[in-house]
Amino acid sequence: MxxxxxxxxxxxxxxxxxxxxxxxxxxxxxxxxxxxxxxxxxxxxxxxxxxxxxxxxxxxxxxxxxxxxxxxxxxxxxxxxxxxxGIDHGFQESPYLRCALTEYGISELRSWQADRAAEGNVMEWISPADIKQINPWITAEISGALLSNSEPTLDxxxxxxxxxxxxxxxxxxxxxxxxxxxxxxxxxxxxxxxxxxxxxxxxxxxxxxxxxxxxxxxxxxxxxxxPVTPQRGQLVYLAAPAAGEGPELSSGFSAIERSGSVIKKRLTDNTVGSTREHVGFDRSTTTEARDQLLIQVAALSERVFSARISGQTACLRPITxxxxxxxxxxxxxxxxxxxxxxxxxxxxxxxxxxxxxxxxxxxxxxxxxxxxxxxxxxxxxxxxxxxxxxx
Ligand SMILES: Cc1cc2nc3c(=O)[nH]c(=O)nc-3n(C[C@H](O)[C@H](O)[C@H](O)COP(=O)(O)OP(=O)(O)OC[C@H]3O[C@@H](n4cnc5c(N)ncnc54)[C@H](O)[C@@H]3O)c2cc1C
Missing domain, CATH: 3.50.50.60 (FAD/NAD(P)-binding domain)
Structure with a gap:
């Protein structure tokens, strides 16, 4: 050699x-x-x-x-x-809405908000009446939400x-x-x-x-x-609505009571994520995962069902x-x-x-x-x- x-x-x-x-x-x-x-x-x-x-x-x-x-x-x-x-990697300071669907969710979010405030991170409490104005993608009846302005996204x-x-x-x-x-x-x-x-x-x-x-x-x-092991995660990509097809996504969002989140991106289509699967080094995508992800976030936004799915990926998290x-x-x-x-x-x-x-x-x-x-x-x-x- x-x-x-x-x-x-x-x-x-x-x-x-x-x-x-x-x-x-x-x-x-x-x-x-x-x-x-x-x-x-x-x-x-x-x-x-x-x-x-x-x-x-x-x-x-x-x-x-x-x-x-x-x-x-x-x-x-x-x-x-x-x-x-010369490569723009799509960094942007994105707003993010953590929503509560139930009274239990409200108390969990309030307690989380207090912990963050103690660390110096003040987040705004959004009443149900204001949520849909901040993010028209949210179509469900929400009990309340926390708005964070400092959770950037990138490609x-x-x-x-x-x-x-x-x-x-x-x-x-x-x-x-x-x-x-x-x-x-x-x-x-x-x-x-x-x-x-x-x-x-x-x-x-x-x-x-x-x-x-x-x-x-x-x-x-x-x-x-x-001991580093793989965990598969799948994402679904949603194309931005065409003219006349409804509002653009204005912030990322999730519900504290449920898995799944929608993330707003600047350079790529927005993402719905993600699964956590123990299937070894298999990086294939599945229709079950796609349906599961969309159903999870549909609890907040029925718009995910009318949005065009532009892609689906699977990759492996390194877990310890x-x-x-x-x-x-x-x-x-x-x-x-x-x-x-x-x-x-x-x-x-x-x-x-x-x-x-x-x-x-x-x-x-x-x-x-x-x-x-x-x-x-x-x-x-x-x-x-x-x-x-x-x-
Ligand atoms: C669905 C999903 C969504 C995620 N979303 C986020 C997110 O929103 N925010 C966030 O912070 N993180 C996110 N993560 C986690 C993040 O993607 C990973 O933690 C991160 O990419 C790991 O980077 P890495 O460089 O350690 O590994 P990898 O990106 O896996 O790179 C390892 C490289 O090593 C190479 N390699 C392996 N073995 C050898 C060898 N023997 N010889 C030479 N090369 C080798 C591989 O080919 C590979 O290119 C997400 C993960 C998943 C699965």
Whole structure:
């Protein structure tokens, strides 16, 4: 076998996590090669809902502490990346309506509103009479709703492509091929690079595993547990109404009592999402999922049945037993790192993850408190019979 190429840092996986980490590293003058088995953004990063959800981890202080910082970085990227690449990734500050259909829903929403207010996030309470004016798509009788003005959306496919293209401008490159292992030195604590499926090798000073739901395979490479598993999620796309066919969607919305949400997008059609299915690595779409998604949100808006369905996608979330991603150095390795397992929020948390990883790999310290996300905890979350001990 021969060394085909070499870099300071090899990143395995060209999803949003890998590409944004490449961006921050390359911008700092570090030579990066991103190794991708398929194509840039071919995983969930290419077909996610693209909703930035600052309130999604309200019960997990470790994640909540990173949430608003990541949102700030997204706002910076929404200015910087289009300037660097000419690619608009559709970032927009979207309003969002959380609706209650019942008295129980009202009390849940009121309590949630009080918790957010205690954090400094004041949201407006909308009376039933005003809801349909704010969002004419809502046709059901609603008991009340909370309006949030700061839950941006973007096109995660364009974001990921743009991050990779900007990285290439700063000297990074992409190699297409499947990584099948780490090239080791005698000490077993340093990787010399990665072994490719075709028998070639790529040499690197450090290796980052950012393979999304496929990262679990890396357990065999690093010799310690890495319980990241796939969860399929399907989305349905609704075309904007043609002239005379009714109002445009003015905000995203969901009901606190039900699954399913409608997300307003700027560059693509609006999305209805999403399913949570444990079907291994199967990425096919199903008519059952399409019908289930539309029925769920029809509890708020019958307009979803008259809107034209313009597409349906399925992709895989990377899931960990405790719901937190693994971000940090791999146990017992000097120069192998992991950034994977962001479940339903990988787009939202990508900038803070990528910044921390670029700092850690480039400077030796993350400069952001990520110790709660350390891959070291994976050992206590995985049992020898293959069952996650937390589930
Ligand atoms: C339906 C759905 C909706 C979602 N909506 C949102 C949302 O609204 N907001 C949000 O924040 N998040 C959302 N997510 C979650 C988000 O999409 C993911 O958390 C995120 O995309 C994961 O990014 P990643 O880079 O870790 O992995 P991926 O995007 O999966 O990228 C991993 C890459 O690694 C490559 N790879 C794998 N194995 C190898 C190998 N051996 N060698 C080389 N390359 C390899 C793959 O080909 C792939 O390109 C959603 C997810 C789903 C399924």
């Amino acid at each position: 021969t060394d085909e190429s070499t870099a300071d840092v090899l990143i395995v996986g060209a999803g949003v996590i890998g590409c944004l980490t490449a961006y921050y590293l390359a911008k700092a003058g570090i030579k990066v090669i991103v190794v991708e088995a398929d194509a840039v953004a071919s995983g969930a990063s290419g077909t996610s809902g693209g909703w930035l959800t600052p309130y999604s981890h309200t019960n997990d202080p470790a994640m909540l502490a990173l949430s608003s910082k990541s949102l700030s970085l997204h706002r910076e990227l929404s200015m910087a990346l289009p300037e660097e690449t 995660s496919y364009r974001l990921t492509l743009s991050a990779m293209e900007a990285s290439e401008k700063y000297g990074a490159s992409v190699v297409t091929g499947r990584v099948v292992g780490l090239t080791r030195d005698g000490s077993n604590s340093r990787a010399l690079g990665v072994d490719m499926e075709d028998g070639s090798r790529i040499a690197g000073g450090a290796v980052l595993l950012a393979m999304g739901p496929w990262t679990g395979i890396g357990a065999a490479w690093i010799g310690s547990p890495l 037993p405790d719901g937190r991603p693994y971000v940090g150095r791999a146990p017992d390795w000097d120069n192998v790192y992991v950034a994977a397992g962001h479940a339903s929020e990988g787009i939202h948390y990508a900038p803070i993850t990528a910044t921390a990883m670029a700092n850690l790999i480039g400077d030796g310290t993350a400069k952001i408190e990520i110790s709660a996300l350390s891959p070291e905890r994976a050992g206590s979350q995985w049992s020898a019979d293959g069952n996650n001990t937390d589930q």
